[in-house]
Amino acid sequence: MNADTKPRFLSTDRRVREDKRFVAGSGRFVQDLDRPGMLHVALVAAQHPAAKIVKIDASEALAMEGVHYVIDGAELSAAVNPLMNGLDTPNVRRFPLAVGQNRYAGEWIAAVVADTRALAEDAAERVKVEVERLGFLTDAEKALDPESTPVHPEHGSNLLLDRTFDWGPVEDDFARSDETLKLRVTWGRNSTVPIETFGVICEWNPWDEVLDVWASIQMPKYADQIARALKLPGNAVRVHYDVDVGGSYGVKRGIKQTVLAGYLCRKLGRPVRLIEDRLENMRSGDAHGPERIFDIEVAFDRDGTVNAMKMRALDNAGAYAGRAPFQLGKPIGAIVGPYRINSVQYRAMSVTTNKAVQEAVRGFGQSPTNYAIETMMDRVAAHLGMDRLEFRQKNLIRSEEFPYLIPSGSTYDSGDYHAVIDKVLATADYAELQAERDRLRAEGLCAGIGIAACLEPSGGNSAFEPLLNEKNRTSTWMEGCRVNVDALGEVTVAIHTTSSGQGHETLAATVVGEVLQMDPDRIRVVRPDSLSSLPGNSPVGSRMAIMLGGAAANAARELIRQAVAIGAHLSRADPAACRYEDGTVVTPDGTVTWDEIVDVAHRRFHDLPPGTNPGLTANFIQQVPTGTALPKDGKVQMYPCYSFEFHLVLLAFDPVLAKPEIRRYVIGHDCGTVINPHIVKGMTLGGIAHGLGAALLEEFAYDGEGQLMTQSFLDYLMPSSHEMPEVEIVKHETPSPLTEFGQKGSGESGYLGAPAAISGAIHDAVSQWGIHLNKLPIRMSAISDAIAAAEENA
Amino acid sequence: MKMELSGTATVNATPQDLWDGLNDPAVLTKCIPGCKEMTATGPDEYDVKMQLKVAAVGGSFDGKVKLFDKDEPRTCRITVSGGGSLGTGEGTAQFTIAPAADGTSELSYEGEGEIGGLVAGVGQRVLKSVAKHLTKQFFTALRKHFAEENATA
Numbered sequence: 001m002n003a004d005t006k007p008r009f010l011s012t013d014r015r016v017r018e019d020k021r022f023v024a025g026s027g028r029f030v031q032d033l034d035r036p037g038m039l040h041v042a043l044v045a046a047q048h049p050a051a052k053i054v055k056i057d058a059s060e061a062l063a064m065e066g067v068h069y070v071i072d073g074a075e076l077s078a079a080v081n082p083l084m085n086g087l088d089t090p091n092v093r094r095f096p097l098a099v100g101q102n103r104y105a106g107e108w109i110a111a112v113v114a115d116t117r118a119l120a121e122d123a124a125e126r127v128k129v130e131v132e133r134l135g136f137l138t139d140a141e142k143a144l145d146p147e148s149t150p151v152h153p154e155h156g157s158n159l160l161l162d163r164t165f166d167w168g169p170v171e172d173d174f175a176r177s178d179e180t181l182k183l184r185v186t187w188g189r190n191s192t193v194p195i196e197t198f199g200v201i202c203e204w205n206p207w208d209e210v211l212d213v214w215a216s217i218q219m220p221k222y223a224d225q226i227a228r229a230l231k232l233p234g235n236a237v238r239v240h241y242d243v244d245v246g247g248s249y250g251v252k253r254g255i256k257q258t259v260l261a262g263y264l265c266r267k268l269g270r271p272v273r274l275i276e277d278r279l280e281n282m283r284s285g286d287a288h289g290p291e292r293i294f295d296i297e298v299a300f301d302r303d304g305t306v307n308a309m310k311m312r313a314l315d316n317a318g319a320y321a322g323r324a325p326f327q328l329g330k331p332i333g334a335i336v337g338p339y340r341i342n343s344v345q346y347r348a349m350s351v352t353t354n355k356a357v358q359e360a361v362r363g364f365g366q367s368p369t370n371y372a373i374e375t376m377m378d379r380v381a382a383h384l385g386m387d388r389l390e391f392r393q394k395n396l397i398r399s400e401e402f403p404y405l406i407p408s409g410s411t412y413d414s415g416d417y418h419a420v421i422d423k424v425l426a427t428a429d430y431a432e433l434q435a436e437r438d439r440l441r442a443e444g445l446c447a448g449i450g451i452a453a454c455l456e457p458s459g460g461n462s463a464f465e466p467l468l469n470e471k472n473r474t475s476t477w478m479e480g481c482r483v484n485v486d487a488l489g490e491v492t493v494a495i496h497t498t499s500s501g502q503g504h505e506t507l508a509a510t511v512v513g514e515v516l517q518m519d520p521d522r523i524r525v526v527r528p529d530s531l532s533s534l535p536g537n538s539p540v541g542s543r544m545a546i547m548l549g550g551a552a553a554n555a556a557r558e559l560i561r562q563a564v565a566i567g568a569h570l571s572r573a574d575p576a577a578c579r580y581e582d583g584t585v586v587t588p589d590g591t592v593t594w595d596e597i598v599d600v601a602h603r604r605f606h607d608l609p610p611g612t613n614p615g616l617t618a619n620f621i622q623q624v625p626t627g628t629a630l631p632k633d634g635k636v637q638m639y640p641c642y643s644f645e646f647h648l649v650l651l652a653f654d655p656v657l658a659k660p661e662i663r664r665y666v667i668g669h670d671c672g673t674v675i676n677p678h679i680v681k682g683m684t685l686g687g688i689a690h691g692l693g694a695a696l697l698e699e700f701a702y703d704g705e706g707q708l709m710t711q712s713f714l715d716y717l718m719p720s721s722h723e724m725p726e727v728e729i730v731k732h733e734t735p736s737p738l739t740e741f742g743q744k745g746s747g748e749s750g751y752l753g754a755p756a757a758i759s760g761a762i763h764d765a766v767s768q769w770g771i772h773l774n775k776l777p778i779r780m781s782a783i784s785d786a787i788a789a790a791e792e793n794a
Numbered sequence: 795m796k797m798e799l800s801g802t803a804t805v806n807a808t809p810q811d812l813w814d815g816l817n818d819p820a821v822l823t824k825c826i827p828g829c830k831e832m833t834a835t836g837p838d839e840y841d842v843k844m845q846l847k848v849a850a851v852g853g854s855f856d857g858k859v860k861l862f863d864k865d866e867p868r869t870c871r872i873t874v875s876g877g878g879s880l881g882t883g884e885g886t887a888q889f890t891i892a893p894a895a896d897g898t899s900e901l902s903y904e905g906e907g908e909i910g911g912l913v914a915g916v917g918q919r920v921l922k923s924v925a926k927h928l929t930k931q932f933f934t935a936l937r938k939h940f941a942e943e944n945a946t947a
Contacts, residue, residue, distance in 0.1 A: 705796070714916075
């Protein structure tokens with residue numbers, strides 16, 4: 001974008017086009033689809049955390065009218081390939097149904113197919129599973145013990161990953177620093193829990209030999225993985241992207257569900273639908289998020305300069321590997337947060353335990369890491385007796401230092417952290433906020449202010465894959481877009497993914513409208529199926545504004561090049577002397593209209609420039625800016641763009657009841673050029689709500705017997721409108737030099753700093769007792785118990 | 795999850811009658827809430843089929859019951875183990891019968907068990923009160939049984 005032209009549609013107050021159908025209740029979700037002759041699946045769940053499957057007796061279930069089939073892991077595993085592992089751990093084999101033994105309570109042991117879901121559920125209750133209990137473990141630190149019961153005996157231990165990276169002169173920096181400090185914080189196992197559980201319909205077309213798939217999916221290379229697991233050619237799986245997805249935030253990966261339904265539909269010759277109920281989703285949809293213990297040692301000088309950090313992150317992956325260990329890799333791209341820290345040692349450890357399988361969650365491990373770093377910053381400031389804010393401001397990277405190379409090999413593109421913080425402090429009236437806190441304290445309440453400064457790496461590539469798995473040679477994570485002008489002159493943009501609330505139709509129309517200088521409302525956006533699509537990697541890693549935005553802009557630019565060539569040829573002018581403006585081509589002698597160009601392109605071959613093919617159409621496949629090389633010496637450029645957010649929160653609670661109530665929430669947010677402000681705002685608010693849940697409420701808690709205690713909304717507490725405060729968003733735009741319009745990602749905004757800020761506010765509120773609550777979520781009971789204990793010991 | 799249960803109840807039967815009742819599958823089938831069928835598989839061993847509703851979940855439970863350490867008509871121990879769509883359970887309890895006033899008996903029980911599966915995860919908040927409620931139902935049914943016995947006698 002030319003810096004001196006004001007955008008017409010970008011960053012303007014335009015409606016999100018998807019909202020209309022959602023608000024009207026006219027979305028088209030998997031549940032809304034009906035295929036003729038469709039059968040339904042219910043699952044038989046394991047009762048114990050680990051048990052050998054001795055015998056499965058399905059005779060009673062099969063005798064019920066309307067029940068078509070019962071399948072177990074033995075049959076399925078003989079017919080399909082194991083599901084993909086991220087790491088090189090070939091002996092951690094995973095199938096959609098347990099094979100030989102189950103490895104967590106709730107794991108799917110068998111699937112029942114019947115005429116209706118209700119019937120399938122009733123029949124599932126009659127499937128008798130005879131088991132012999134096996135040893136189990138749920139604790140990550142116990143899993144480190146080589147003598148611990150292995151979840152996968154064939155793998156030899158519970159250790160999936162143990163990698164130590166040394167970036168910079170860590171030991172020297174520790175030796176030269178005035179002081180060091182150690183801390184341990186734990187991020188509890190939570191996740192995103194979309195209202196719509198995962199659902200999929202599979203239908204085998206024997207005449208075309210194609211598997212049609214409709215799924216509520218958010219998964220890179222989904223079709224490829226299904227084809228590989230089902231031993232089908234890649235072009236025999238057709239994923240329909242025109243299905244609405246009722247929320248995902250990372251977890252809708254659906255591979256095991258789809259492989260199961262895909263196998264069943266071929267076996268039975270009927271379409272098969274599997275939609276998880278809430279319990280299946282919560283305990284066995286394999287969609288729990290990171291669960292991580294951080295041990296940190298930090299070296300700093302008495303003047304408040306942080307010099308070096310050693311961080312060990314121990315992650316509890318659950319019963320199978322999947323992509324979970326990679327969530328330890330992504331934060332490497334922002335391992336020092338927004339701070340100048342000269343050297344870092346990072347030890348990433350991932351272990352298997354008898355808990356449900358972990359999946360990608362918003363931020364892919366970044367929010368836990370940000371929480372650890374920000375807690376560290378608070379502790380060091382307290383230790384030095386420095387103001388938390390001044391201490392941060394002292395260590396933040398300054399705007400003139402960008403592009404800024406961090407020790408682990410990523411370069412931050414741009415930012416002005418101090419400016420964002422100043423704006424937030426001004427908006428919130430920081431002095432008045434502190435006075436308000438003190439007034440609340442004088443009333444006898446516990447009141448505290450929390451602050452968090454953090455980054456959102458965006459434009460997702462998958463550089464953590466080759467970094468953590470040397471056999472993986474991935475250095476592109478492209479996204480494609482097609483822009484076509486039909487014979488009547490109208491523009492259609494094709495995007496090649498499902499969306500789960502990110503507003504990609506609005507994004508693509510806005511960007512193409514901006515480039516073509518055409519009202520985005522005139523532009524149609526379609527989603528072809530996967531066999532008609534360009535390569536892409538779906539909306540993960542906060543990437544689509546950058547990647548789909550880039551692909552759409554570049555495809556539109558190519559269209560302009562074609563139009564200008566046609567206009568120039570018609571006017572016998574040099575294309576270099578012509579330009580595109582408002583849908584016309586301006587030549588030295590006048591203008592050629594859009595209709596004329598379309599007419600030439602679609603009907604008048606004789607008027608086309610020599611060597612030009614008919615039609616007006618352009619494909620563009622966008623490579624991720626930067627990050628094109630494989631890792632070297634344990635360093636890599638992770639994501640290209642870095643959004644910044646600064647949270648300032650005031651909360652208060654009664655010291656006995658200890659239920660935190662947020663009194664003020666101000667967030668400063670800089671994601672570069674904003675494409676649609678409503679989408680960015682929605683992401684930020686949703687992210688803060690999600691972060692509030694992670695900080696105070698949400699946890700997949702297992703008891704001592706390996707049973708999940710929080711598998712419904714009765715026990716797994718989600719933030720509601722009662723807990724969610726009004727949020728003031730302070731905007732700032734530092735464009736990225738790497739992207740089409742200066743845009744950065746915002747798909748994880750809010751979530752990446754809210755847990756750290758809220759935890760910080762609680763600590764400020766209980767600072768008089770010097771209490772540390774080192775594990776999220778910080779439940780109200782934990783706060784009141786800690787205060788009571790402190791009072792007793794006082 | 796682990797669970798403990800204990801209590802006492804007065805039953806309008808002599809210790810011997812109560813003892814006989816508690817060793818009679820027909821009586822137990824009638825009195826145990828949700829019990830559909832109880833089949834003797836050996837001396838003091840039974841297969842039991844139940845259909846129960848706990849909190850938001852309902853379903854089946856098929857188990858094995860074994861009586862041992864019997865000291866007629868004073869005390870015995872009982873183990874229950876099994877599972878079904880509702881979840882799994884295993885536990886051991888001790889029953890003690892003591893004569894009480896007016897030809898009645900006092901039955902005290904003390905047991906502990908482990909509950910797993912669906913009911914543990916979904917019903918855990920209410921499991922203890924449900925267990926108490928079911929126990930109450932059992933004794934109500936047992937008293938009714940003996941009231942009918944006494945009436946016909």
